[in-house]
Amino acid sequence: xxxxxxxxxxxxxxxxxxxxxxxxxxxLGQFMNADPVKKINNALGSVRLSPSEKSRVRGILASRLSAxxxxxxxxxxxxxxALVVFILxxxxxxxxxxxxxxxxxxxxxxxxxxxxxxxxWLVLNDQxxxxxxxxxxxRRLQEMSALEKAGRLPPLTRQNLAxxxxxxxxxxxxxxxxxxxxxxxxxFERRQRGLNAVTQTAVRDVLSEIEVAxxxxxxxxxxxxxxxxxxxxxxxxxxxxxxxILINTR
Numbered sequence: 001x002x003x004x005x006x007x008x009x010x011x012x013x014x015x016x017x018x019x020x021x022x023x024x025x026x027x028l029g030q031f032m033n034a035d036p037v038k039k040i041n042n043a044l045g046s047v048r049l050s051p052s053e054k055s056r057v058r059g060i061l062a063s064r065l066s067a068x069x070x071x072x073x074x075x076x077x078x079x080x081x082a083l084v085v086f087i088l089x090x091x092x093x094x095x096x097x098x099x100x101x102x103x104x105x106x107x108x109x110x111x112x113x114x115x116x117x118x119x120x121w122l123v124l125n126d127q128x129x130x131x132x133x134x135x136x137x138x139r140r141l142q143e144m145s146a147l148e149k150a151g152r153l154p155p156l157t158r159q160n161l162a163x164x165x166x167x168x169x170x171x172x173x174x175x176x177x178x179x180x181x182x183x184x185x186x187x188f189e190r191r192q193r194g195l196n197a198v199t200q201t202a203v204r205d206v207l208s209e210i211e212v213a214x215x216x217x218x219x220x221x222x223x224x225x226x227x228x229x230x231x232x233x234x235x236x237x238x239x240x241x242x243x244x245i246l247i248n249t250r
Contacts, residue, residue, distance in 0.1 A: 126180040133173040
């Protein structure tokens with residue numbers, strides 16, 4: 001009897017999932033018939049991803065899917081899928097066009113206020129969160145470089161963008177990195193007894209190298225050398241992959 005009840009509840013959950021999907025597509029179908037949306041869709045219909053961008057998107061999706069802790073848990077949360085589908089269908093063209101925008105341009109608010117938060121929501125572990133924060137710092141630096149090449153980066157604008165980079169993206173990168181390191185140390189402590197002495201020593205050595213790179217990144221950040229700081233953080237993140245390999249070695 002308990003098994004029958006469990007099966008019955010699961011059946012209702014699956015039916016609810018299909019019901020929500022049909023409702024969602026019905027709403028989107030009506031929404032896409034609106035004239036303003038048609039105009040936007042037609043105007044942005046030429047926006048396409050390049051082969052390198054497509055490859056990068058596939059890599060991001062593959063890493064997220066492999067890191068997902070529970071497939072059925074994600075499946076039974078249809079509001080997540082509904083949000084992603086709504087953004088891709090209703091505003092996909094605008095979002096893609098916004099990816100090429102720079103500070104001061106109309107679509108830049110979409111880039112930093114919609115695209116980047118949505119990508120952040122799809123990150124599922126501490127390593128990926130730190131990597132994403134490093135990517136955000138790189139995006140800000142690339143934007144400043146593009147503005148400079150276009151002759152649109154006067155000293156005051158450079159100063160304001162650099163200050164915002166320090167107060168937002170660099171700070172969030174450091175916070176995400178510290179959480180990632182803390183998670184690594186906790187995992188190492190849990191598995192330490194199952195590792196041989198050579199592996200334990202190797203892990204401690206790599207953790208020391210990570211801390212050295214972190215301190216170098218902090219120093220570069222204090223000196224206003226954002227590019228150098230980013231490189232040190234990325235070096236540390238790359239070394240952290242070695243830690244997980246060693247910890248999982250039997």
